[in-house]
Amino acid sequence: EPEVTQTPSHQVTQMGQEVILRCVPISNHLYFYWYRQILGQKVEFLVSFYNNEISEKSEIFDDQFSVERPDGSNFTLKIRSTKLEDSAMYFCASSSTSGEGNIQYFGAGTRLSVL
């Protein structure tokens, strides 16, 4: 069964460092998403991406964040200068459509720990 793959599963970094979280969406999907979940809290939408550009973003997704689809398979989230409060689980998701009932398939997540 196709799945969304995220690497690494756990990333430890020092405050102020740049991190890149990587995702390989399901191959025939066209819509890509990043979410984060702080430990014990709800899942929060960060950004959606379609046709090589951001289609929607939340207030969390400020200038410290960027996304990129560098090739036909990878979808990355970059945090330029990490802060302690960026520590969270980051989930990538993809879907084949953007319809309101679109089913988003989530990866297993990358746990980011900022020290």
Place this chain on the structure above:
Amino acid sequence: GQSLEQPSEVTAVEGAIVQINCTYQTSGFYGLSWYQQHDGGAPTFLSYNALDGLEETGRFSSFLSRSDSYGYLLLQELQMKDSASYFCAVRGPSGGSYIPTFGRGTSLIVHP
């Protein structure tokens, strides 16, 4: 923006039926979705309601009442593996965009 309210925790015994409620406030409504998450793992899509009424998928059913801004997830014949967090989510306008918003999740604990 939008907000959702759901109970923080629900407990039930194996074989029972449990209902997880979700109320929402949003200036524009595009359907209510439900996701299951085990122990901080990947959220898994369960169901979606755009219109009023009950949608049934095996042991899980989801209900929506748009006039009451209310929905619920119904789990029947509970199994131990159903112990997980369940999130409701809506998609609505926020700052000029339409973004999905998740509730804080309901932790379902199934006892033998």
